[in-house]
Amino acid sequence: MVTVLTAGHVNWDVTLRVDNFPEPDGEAAIRLQRQSGGGSAANVATALAGLEVDTGLIGSIGDDDNGLLARRELEATGVSLDGLRIVEDADTAVKYILVDDAGEVAVLGNDGVNEAVRPDDIVPERIERATHIHLTSQRPETASRLARLASESGATVSVDPGRRLASRDYSDTIELADIIFLNDREVEAILEETYSVSEYSDRILAIKYGGDGAEVHTPTGSVHHPGFDIDPVDTTGAGDAFAAGFIATYLQTDDIERVLEFANACGALAASTEGARSAPTSSSVDALLAAQHEQ
Template sequence: MVDVLTAGHVNWDVTLRVDRLPEPDGEAAIRSQRQSGGGSAANVATALSGLGLEAGLVGSVGDDDNGLLARRELEDAGVSLDGLRVVPDADTAVKYLLVDDGGEVAVLGNDGVNEAVGPEDLDDSRIRDADHVHLTSQRPETAARIATVASEAGSTISFDPGRRLADRDYGETLAAADVLFANDREVAALLEDEYVGSAFGDRVLVVKHGSDGAKVHTPDGSYDHPGFDVDTVDTAGAGDAFAAGFIASTFAYDDVERALEYANACGALTARREGARSAPTAEAVAAFLGDRY
């Protein structure tokens, strides 16, 4: 049994720090290169574990070297991998992250097998045993099945659909979610179609503004937090750390304003370090917030 079950992509990241993001027919100089695990579901699970929650993961990797490295890193972080599918003779999804001197990120990726989990591969008992389920980008039918099982079991559900929101039909999952995470661009997509009722209505909508903080809309009102002024090194994974922080704080306190501040602290601390797996520990967040938390 876990506190939070995350579901979605598990990747292997290759981060290239460059002097600038290249333009068409342009060239950039590589300053450094590093590799680590990635993928939103895996990032959130790892961050939650660092914040003191028991986290599990539903996703898929290949049986190649990158998949082995990704699994080892997750195990070392304390994430339960009972729901991770290892696909024989397949390649783990690899994302190449270009990070410029200002911390801005561009992503290249191969197809890989990070969406090999279908509804027929799910263990419903594992979903029912979680107190909270956090869904990220994945096959819509898989996300919908997880959301349905979790909802019927009385678990709370959060959903961060990511940049592919406009290209996929996530209607069932959005309708079941108690909490939605989205950035400004994704909110615009929500407002332009039938999901608007699900986005606002009786649900919590958390809008991420990057370095400008975030805003949360609830049935009882809306709250802003301006974020924290930090020296940005790498924004990769900051949104995932933000989501983990919001979830972890709401586990401890029934206070969305407090959760918003805590989430912004997690995002800011992640952006100060290199790599998508640089989310802070609970102790680091407490030290950063001091008397504010």
């Protein structure tokens, strides 16, 4: 039985490590090039599988070579792909990710068919069998239907709308969410709208601050964790690893301090390794936490 379903983008990533982000009419040197699967929904799914959580994925890819590579990589992690739609004669979304020497990230890309899943494509029985649904960037109407089906079946819902929050209306989905993941820039985008953080006092709001850790606001209080002292190599996918760690631990305990510490450890380990699919295992997280507690 699938415990967690993730839904949203499935991409193929081309990562270019550069000496700097070029200015207009400028040039940067490529130090390293690598390719791997990407997309927030797929990243969280593989991270959850690495944390020994039974996980399934809802998303879409093309039937091209990049789609085949993405599918094979996901299958190798043990993620259930029953909800993955393969679109004939279509291109899988490709993202070109620039990573500078400080580990900062910039993204270029084409969307391909990573949003081919529409509300009518959703199989309700698949949602009803899950314990938790995690929603990432996708069509707002698709996310809303997934959230509503999950809520009606008694599953908990988390949402991480990502960088498109400012240009898309995810209000229906956010209203149904039990857990909302945002980074500091996305919180600012929410505050610029009609929302305020206080409006989410009846659910869990996790705000990520990158190298400065994260804080969680709950109906019973707030918790802050300063993060871990690491040398960032590539922050791509660190937020997805954080979400996976948070969800995996949240499903096991109501100790929010433990949940946040574990999530931060997952994000830190991901940021200290190349690639969006560098999500940690349970053993590597436990080792980092044990070392931290010994200090």
